[in-house]
Amino acid sequence: MKKLFIKTYGCQMNFYDSDHMSNLLKDSGYTVSEEVKEADLVILNTCHIRDKAAEKVYSDLGRIKKVYENNHLRKPIIAVTGCVAQAEGKEITKRSPWVDLVVGPQAYTDLPKLIEKIKQKPDHKQINLKFPEVPKFDLLNFKSKKSKVSDFITIQEGCDKFCSFCVVPFTRGPEYSRSKKSILEEIKIMAKKGVKEVVLLGQNVNAWKDSSDEKKHFSLGSLIQEIADIDTILSIRYTTSHPLDMDLDLIKAHKYVDKLMPYLHLPIQSGSDKILRKMNRRHTTNQYLKIIELVKRYREDIAISSDFIIGHPDETEDDHKKTLAVIDEVKFSSSYSFVYSERPGTKSSELNNNVDDKTKKKRLYEIQKRLSYFQLDFNRKMENLIFPILITDKNKNNQLVGRSPYNQSVYINEHNLPTKYNNVELIGKMMNIKIEVANQNSLLGTLIDYA
Numbered sequence: 298m299k300k301l302f303i304k305t306y307g308c309q310m311n312f313y314d315s316d317h318m319s320n321l322l323k324d325s326g327y328t329v330s331e332e333v334k335e336a337d338l339v340i341l342n343t344c345h346i347r348d349k350a351a352e353k354v355y356s357d358l359g360r361i362k363k364v365y366e367n368n369h370l371r372k373p374i375i376a377v378t379g380c381v382a383q384a385e386g387k388e389i390t391k392r393s394p395w396v397d398l399v400v401g402p403q404a405y406t407d408l409p410k411l412i413e414k415i416k417q418k419p420d421h422k423q424i425n426l427k428f429p430e431v432p433k434f435d436l437l438n439f440k441s442k443k444s445k446v447s448d449f450i451t452i453q454e455g456c457d458k459f460c461s462f463c464v465v466p467f468t469r470g471p472e473y474s475r476s477k478k479s480i481l482e483e484i485k486i487m488a489k490k491g492v493k494e495v496v497l498l499g500q501n502v503n504a505w506k507d508s509s510d511e512k513k514h515f516s517l518g519s520l521i522q523e524i525a526d527i528d529t530i531l532s533i534r535y536t537t538s539h540p541l542d543m544d545l546d547l548i549k550a551h552k553y554v555d556k557l558m559p560y561l562h563l564p565i566q567s568g569s570d571k572i573l574r575k576m577n578r579r580h581t582t583n584q585y586l587k588i589i590e591l592v593k594r595y596r597e598d599i600a601i602s603s604d605f606i607i608g609h610p611d612e613t614e615d616d617h618k619k620t621l622a623v624i625d626e627v628k629f630s631s632s633y634s635f636v637y638s639e640r641p642g643t644k645s646s647e648l649n650n651n652v653d654d655k656t657k658k659k660r661l662y663e664i665q666k667r668l669s670y671f672q673l674d675f676n677r678k679m680e681n682l683i684f685p686i687l688i689t690d691k692n693k694n695n696q697l698v699g700r701s702p703y704n705q706s707v708y709i710n711e712h713n714l715p716t717k718y719n720n721v722e723l724i725g726k727m728m729n730i731k732i733e734v735a736n737q738n739s740l741l742g743t744l745i746d747y748a
């Protein structure tokens with residue numbers, strides 16, 4: 298068997314794509330290896346969202362070259378896929394001429410064919426950045442893909458919203474929803490293989506509409522209901538949602554569908570209406586708060602998380618204070634916050650009034666301090682509560698791991714576990730866990746009983 302080394306950067310959709318790439322290449326005789334040294338094929342599945350993510354790819358490409366050169370190994374075939382591939386195309390092969398293939402996120406089903414071409418003509422770079430007529434989802438083989446107890450499935454991809462700071466509409470292309478039929482087919486296969494939790498993915502997952510329903514009335518809330526009807530699927534999560542696409546169907550699903558976990562990742566990016574306008578987010582802070590209020594009317598205990606961009610051009614101290622005020626108001630259970638990164642080709646990159654690095658860092662520190670405070674506060678509310686928790690994995694210390702309904706990582710104490718099983722056999726079981734200790738980023742619990 299030939300060996301494939303694959304490294305994934307960026308969002309969960311990229312991880313989903315990497316799993317499918319490895320699966321596609323199995324049929325061409327490649328098995329996955331953790332070692333660059335033994336690889337016949339190297340794939341870097343890349344992310345272009347911030348400058349640092351994209352630059353990391355080039356430093357990794359340099360490191361990979363050193364591995365085979367310093368060890369006098371035969372050069373592996375090297376492919377760059379994902380969002381840097383789509384954004385930079387041929388430029389990659391100019392900057393790193395040892396790259397053989399550049400393949401965009403919608404074209405990777407072509408990889409086996411392109412690899413064959415490289416083998417025949419090693420000096421001929423292969424570049425495919427097409428958005429094919431037949432969507433990639435219709436060409437994937439769900440049956441042979443390996444699955445985990447909690448696994449991802451992309452149901453929506455691309456974006457038409459063009460927020461001024463963001464590269465995604467350029468790298469992933471226009472908004473596309475998979476058909477309900479294709480999604481349910483993949484989930485049913487996943488369920489047969491032992492998947493108990495599905496995480497529905499999309500750049501704007503709640504923009505999903507059934508593409509086979511001409512009136513496009515069939516939206517995420519009703520899809521979730523149909524997934525919940527699959528007996529062996531015990532838990533459903535979804536991410537990332539956009540405030541403009543929050544409809545009542547989805548909000549109601551949080552009340553009526555028991556298997557849907559009470560967690561909503563709804564990025565606001567900034568608490569200042571002026572900055573939201575410059576970002577082209579097309580909603581105000583107040584409209585965002587109204588959505589949260591409505592969601593909580595249907596599901597009082599729901600955990601809300603968000604993304605923030607700190608130091609977008611023209612952000613003043615007053616705008617920054619408004620973001621802090623939104624954090625105080627919503628009391629997010631967790632969040633991601635990033636310093637604004639200027640991206641080529643975006644509208645924001647044309648704005649002049651950039652915030653200096655020192656101010657950005659100061660503001661990021663203040664935002665993260667406030668977010669951490671509310672996260673720990675939220676985590677502490679879990680102490681002494683008992684939750685049914687699906688055991689999804691074990692960590693390096695052989696400790697069992699799952700997620701609370703509110704999406705917190707939960708580590709399970711060793712002492713109460715049934716001795717007739719080893720830990721691996723407990724993965725996939727639903728256990729009632731009493732939370733004993735709340736930490737900043739996780740919870741520690743003890744088994745009460747299990748099914």
Ligand code: SAH
Nearest residue numbers: 462463500501537564604605635636637638
């Ligand atoms: N579709 C989602 C976000 C997907 S991108 C939404 O609209 O909310 C994931 C996150 O990356 C964004 O929420 C944003 O916080 C961050 N991000 C995107 N572009 C960025 C940039 N240029 N600089 C810093 N962070 C950025």
Ligand code: SF4
Nearest residue numbers: 456458459460463465
């Ligand atoms: Fe990027 Fe905005 Fe689309 Fe989200 S909605 S992916 S931030 S352009």
Ligand code: F3S
Nearest residue numbers: 307308344345346380
């Ligand atoms: Fe990155 Fe592309 Fe995802 S830019 S965040 S890998 S959609």
